Amino acid sequence: MRGFVTTGLLFCHFLIFGQPSSTASQEVVEGLRQKNQMANTTLVKNIPLKNVGPSVMSGRVVDLDVNPENPAEFYVGYASGGLWYTKNNGTSFDPVLDSSETQNVGDVAVDWNSGTIWVGTGENNASRSSYAGIGILKSTDKGRTWQHMGLADSHHIGRILLHPNNPDEVVVGVTGHLYSANSERGVFRTSDGGKSWQKTLFIDDETGIIDLAHAPGNFNTLYAAAWQKDRKAWDFTGSGNASGVYKSTDAGTTWNKISTSESGFPTGDGMGRIGLDVFDENTLYAVLDNQFRRKKTEESTKKSDKLNKDDFKTMSSERFLKLNNQKLNDFLKTNNFQEKYRAENVKQLIRSGSVKPIDLANYLDDVNALLFDTPVIGAEVYRSDDGGKTWAKQNENYIDDLFYSYGYYFAQIRVDPNDKDKIYLGGVPILKSGDGGKTFTSISGKNVHADHHALWINPTRSGHLINGNDGGVNISYDDGEHWIKNNSPSVGQFYAINVDNEEPYNIYGGLQDNGVWKGPHNAEENSLWHQTGHYPWKSILGADGMQVQIDNRNSNTVYTGYQFGNYYRLDLEKNQRIGIMPKHELGAPPYRFNWQTPILLSSHNQDILYIGSNVLHRSMNQGDDWEPISTDLTQGGRKGNVAYGTLTTISESPFAFGLLYTGSDDGLVHVSKNGGGSWEIVSSSFPKGLWISRLTASKHKKERVYVSLNGYRWDDFTPYVFVSDDYGKTWKDISKGIPASPVNVIIEDPENENLLFTGTDNGLYVSFDRGESWEVFQNGMPNVAVHDLVIQPDAKHLLVGTHGRSIYKADIAHMQQLKPEVLEKDLHVFEIEPIVYSPNWGNSSGAWSKPTTPGLDVVFYSSEPATFSATIKTLDDIAVSSTDIQADKGLNILSYDVAFSKSGKMAYLKKNKKELKEAQNGKTYLPKGRYTLILEGNGNSERLEFEVKDASKIK
Numbered sequence: 006m007r008g009f010v011t012t013g014l015l016f017c018h019f020l021i022f023g024q025p026s027s028t029a030s031q032e033v034v035e036g037l038r039q040k041n042q043m044a045n046t047t048l049v050k051n052i053p054l055k056n057v058g059p060s061v062m063s064g065r066v067v068d069l070d071v072n073p074e075n076p077a078e079f080y081v082g083y084a085s086g087g088l089w090y091t092k093n094n095g096t097s098f099d100p101v102l103d104s105s106e107t108q109n110v111g112d113v114a115v116d117w118n119s120g121t122i123w124v125g126t127g128e129n130n131a132s133r134s135s136y137a138g139i140g141i142l143k144s145t146d147k148g149r150t151w152q153h154m155g156l157a158d159s160h161h162i163g164r165i166l167l168h169p170n171n172p173d174e175v176v177v178g179v180t181g182h183l184y185s186a187n188s189e190r191g192v193f194r195t196s197d198g199g200k201s202w203q204k205t206l207f208i209d210d211e212t213g214i215i216d217l218a219h220a221p222g223n224f225n226t227l228y229a230a231a232w233q234k235d236r237k238a239w240d241f242t243g244s245g246n247a248s249g250v251y252k253s254t255d256a257g258t259t260w261n262k263i264s265t266s267e268s269g270f271p272t273g274d275g276m277g278r279i280g281l282d283v284f285d286e287n288t289l290y291a292v293l294d295n296q297f298r299r300k301k302t303e304e305s306t307k308k309s310d311k312l313n314k315d316d317f318k319t320m321s322s323e324r325f326l327k328l329n330n331q332k333l334n335d336f337l338k339t340n341n342f343q344e345k346y347r348a349e350n351v352k353q354l355i356r357s358g359s360v361k362p363i364d365l366a367n368y369l370d371d372v373n374a375l376l377f378d379t380p381v382i383g384a385e386v387y388r389s390d391d392g393g394k395t396w397a398k399q400n401e402n403y404i405d406d407l408f409y410s411y412g413y414y415f416a417q418i419r420v421d422p423n424d425k426d427k428i429y430l431g432g433v434p435i436l437k438s439g440d441g442g443k444t445f446t447s448i449s450g451k452n453v454h455a456d457h458h459a460l461w462i463n464p465t466r467s468g469h470l471i472n473g474n475d476g477g478v479n480i481s482y483d484d485g486e487h488w489i490k491n492n493s494p495s496v497g498q499f500y501a502i503n504v505d506n507e508e509p510y511n512i513y514g515g516l517q518d519n520g521v522w523k524g525p526h527n528a529e530e531n532s533l534w535h536q537t538g539h540y541p542w543k544s545i546l547g548a549d550g551m552q553v554q555i556d557n558r559n560s561n562t563v564y565t566g567y568q569f570g571n572y573y574r575l576d577l578e579k580n581q582r583i584g585i586m587p588k589h590e591l592g593a594p595p596y597r598f599n600w601q602t603p604i605l606l607s608s609h610n611q612d613i614l615y616i617g618s619n620v621l622h623r624s625m626n627q628g629d630d631w632e633p634i635s636t637d638l639t640q641g642g643r644k645g646n647v648a649y650g651t652l653t654t655i656s657e658s659p660f661a662f663g664l665l666y667t668g669s670d671d672g673l674v675h676v677s678k679n680g681g682g683s684w685e686i687v688s689s690s691f692p693k694g695l696w697i698s699r700l701t702a703s704k705h706k707k708e709r710v711y712v713s714l715n716g717y718r719w720d721d722f723t724p725y726v727f728v729s730d731d732y733g734k735t736w737k738d739i740s741k742g743i744p745a746s747p748v749n750v751i752i753e754d755p756e757n758e759n760l761l762f763t764g765t766d767n768g769l770y771v772s773f774d775r776g777e778s779w780e781v782f783q784n785g786m787p788n789v790a791v792h793d794l795v796i797q798p799d800a801k802h803l804l805v806g807t808h809g810r811s812i813y814k815a816d817i818a819h820m821q822q823l824k825p826e827v828l829e830k831d832l833h834v835f836e837i838e839p840i841v842y843s844p845n846w847g848n849s850s851g852a853w854s855k856p857t858t859p860g861l862d863v864v865f866y867s868s869e870p871a872t873f874s875a876t877i878k879t880l881d882d883i884a885v886s887s888t889d890i891q892a893d894k895g896l897n898i899l900s901y902d903v904a905f906s907k908s909g910k911m912a913y914l915k916k917n918k919k920e921l922k923e924a925q926n927g928k929t930y931l932p933k934g935r936y937t938l939i940l941e942g943n944g945n946s947e948r949l950e951f952e953v954k955d956a957s958k959i960k
Contacts, residue, residue, distance in 0.1 A: 025694055027185040027720035028745060030158035033139065036722070036745030037106045040768065040781060040788075043744070047780040048895030049771060049820065054785040054805065054813040056495050057512070058530040059542035062519040063454075063477025064496040064809060067128055070115040071461045071471060079461070079471065081478055082110035084128040085136050085790055085809030086496030090148065095471075095478055095491030101148025103787040107767065108809050109136040111180070114165035116172045121145050123154075123175060123199075125162025129215065130458070131183055131236055131243070131413045133600055134498065134517060134808055136766055136790055137161060137720065141177065143199055154199030158182075158189040160720070163232075164217040168224045168256070173198040176257040178214030178229055184236055185720040186210040192217070192229055194257045205253075206260045211235060212247040218281040218289075221422065227253040228289060228393065229260065230279035234413065238670060238696070238718040240645025243413035244296035248276035252393050263393035270387055270396040271295060280416040284425040289389045290442070291396070292430055294412025295382035299403070312336040314369050320362040322355050340369055343588045351591065360592040370595055384408045384432060386418065386442035399442030407432035417457065422464040431457035435472065437485060448485025456518060475518045495530060495811035500601055501552040502806035504797045505560040513563065514793075514806055515550025521565045522550070523577075526802065526814060545575060546582070554606040554614070564606065564628065569648060570598030570618060574628050585628030587616060596620065597642055599651035599670060609662040617652030621667055621681060634681025639669040656700040660707040666733070668697025674712060676733050687733030692716075695725065699750045705758035708732055717747040717766060724748045726763060728776060739776025752794045757821045762803060764791025769805055773823050780895075786813050819864045819896060827866060834865040834940055837951035840903060842933045847904075847924025856926045861951070863899040863938060867892045873942030875899055877909075880935050880950075883916055885909035892942070899940075903953065904928040 044050065064086050071079040077094040080101070087102040088110055102108060102124065111129040115122050126138025137160040142151045156162075161180040168174035174196050181190025190213035192206035206214070212233040220226035229252075233245030249264035249272070264270035270291070277294030284290070312332060317325075330348035337346055354360035384404040387396045407430060408415055417431035426441040434449030435457040449455065454476025463469035468484035477492040498517035504526070505511050515521045524542030534540040548567030556562035564585070566572030573582040589596050596618035607613035614624045619642065621635040642650030651670050658664035663680030672695050674688035688697075695714040703709035710733060714725035724743040727736040739761075740748070746765035754760035761772040762782070769791050771782040786805070793806035801818040819835050827833050840861050849856050863875065870893055877886040886906045890899050905913065910921065910929050923929050933955050940947050 025719035025721040028722040040744040043781040054815045060495040063492040064498045066473025069459045082113040083496045105151040108789045109138045111162040127161035129163045163215040178217040180213035218283045239643040239649030244277040278416040280418045291387045292418040293385045314366045317362040317365040325362045364592045419460045450488040497811035498808045499806035503553040505555045513553040520550045521546040570602040587622045587631040603655045605655045640671045654700045656702040658702040666700045713748040713751040715747045742779040766790045831868045832945040834947040839952040839954045846930045847926040859903045861901045871943035876939045878937045
């Protein structure tokens, strides 16, 4: 087994000091071309993937475009779930971006006169899972086909404006790369329908355009919001001096900055994301994520009777020992200190000198606390009544509980076209003001998700609102008093999925900002639940749903949680949950937990649980007690406001308890062969600084382990997948053939050691030769990010957890049988499962119902494309049906309706003298018995028996 060798192509993605660099747009475009070519030749092009939902919780909406003449017709852009169209006011939706090369949407603009659709790909938010796009797409046939119109290196597009009278004139605000600097950002303009572009506003390679707006009735007057930001895996600076507002009076040809210190608009390093909207030639609104610190006021400095974290930062030991025990215990209990940390115990630690008062504050300094404990100014509303010459701050008080400390995720403002004093702000929740932004009220509803990103206001009917949020689409006709939920698309953004062993088995999954859900794999996605009140999928936990582990002895015991290590043991039968997050010792540095904290139940003992922070923790009693079984398994973290230097993946060999692997977000893989007694780094040959996205210990060979690395957080889209057959001492690169896209997961089939599956930010791949070559596997699934994969071994199903299109399911039973001896044959017909006879075939149960129809799938492998003839015969050689099929190279499915042909029926009756009853649909179906299939073509022939079974004889 050869070790890792750095190739020239691989090396080009790394600067000379080892930091990954972004992938060139030419490589991304070449990867898309490669994938399209692979889709035409893949061995599994005929094996379907079926979407199994769920839909009701939906996913993140980034934009809406509504027909102003008919508001029942509109398009919805989902961050990573594509573009969807409705013409019946959201009662149903159709996907219209599925034929394109991405489902990542930043903005959509529609010329309703011609029906032309423009999509700016790459989400306009700057979240952890805001995926890059491929530039500008255009459709002139309502989404049936798409043309790529350039700006391939833009990655993220903020806004598109169409000239209302000239469909060829388009202005685009490009946000640019999320994790790296690039020059293809700013304002771009075309006057020839996208054939050529001119960059008319460029600030610098870290500052892009997040929003554009034009004066109603005058496209010459344009405004642009520039946003300077710097996102890294360990830190996010969402503001900068280069952020500001620009104005053009010549339709975007030239620009002038209007957010100057003289204008009344803030300037400086605290300038965060800005949203814009225009009422008329004079009145312009802006919402600013102001990242400057708040000034201390007399009220904010007043002492509370209750203790708080900050009290301990400057408290002396002497003063601490004088604290009232009851008051101290109230603080300790409220802040979830471990049970052993109660007043008298902590005071004893203080007396001994092993702990200082500041350690109590440090104990609580986890990422979640920091997220909500940053005293920035936050959301502010500014208005100009002279076309941007001067600005006035509108809000009289702080707009608290709207942006928190993540205004980078929001900053949307809308003004009612009929009332210049009536505005709306998107954040957490959605707010309304009737006095120009001086005061606000919430118009969120019980059936409305809290995080808001898009809002359309009917220009002819005030109070008619269409809202896009992290939970889909809501419509109101009474200005937010009541909302309709319109969530039929399956656009869930899954981080992780898992399955149990029930019959039917259930699927579990954690979603972006939509909690953890559970549902039966065979649930049908339809509207029947509106009548019964029983949606088949159930929410079992809130917040951002993360990884899920299910006890295989009792599926009511589930381990799952939300961001930054907040995990629970759930008893689904009793509807109980117990927090199991490991706690650091008082006086020790807090553990660092990743946003997607890894968790694992040992296959050797279902009471043993592992969870990863920056160390690996093990519980022998279902999470009630924890012990660290390692030192820090990362490179130690980095200074920043995002948890980093954390574990991201854990795997334990099914061959040996305690043969453990861990991977970190900063590129380290460790192995322990003795249950954590000692650890060895086995990643020194890998490219540096990459996220270890998945480790998979082999089910077929004790020494074998697979690993995938992910460069997404460097804008490095190179696929990295490796295998080792010696516990990680040496690695073999098996990524060759996977088109450019970061890899999120690699898994191994439990029955066929040669069968591997991998999921990337742009799709799903399968290998039949342990990674020597790869095939695209996406029949029925668009080009969407695949975050997780799991195989249900008894059902032989592959479950695909996507981040944008919910969950897909594929029957891989025949793929598991594609072993070398089968692949070497010219023709191979797989065993045909029996079908149970029913007298109801072809008949309706009522006047308005459709007939029930049977189907028998004959699956076969062909080494070459060829035409095959299939003949069905009785065992006494009567040909009852025949057909031809044009087969592809690879797996093919011949679907047989189990019916006689006209000539076959006559031949059967002539010989058997039996009565055959014709069904209501005009077909005559085969009676119970055994039959033979003969498949012939390309100089080959195979014969196989199958049975139409008597239901009474089924055990």
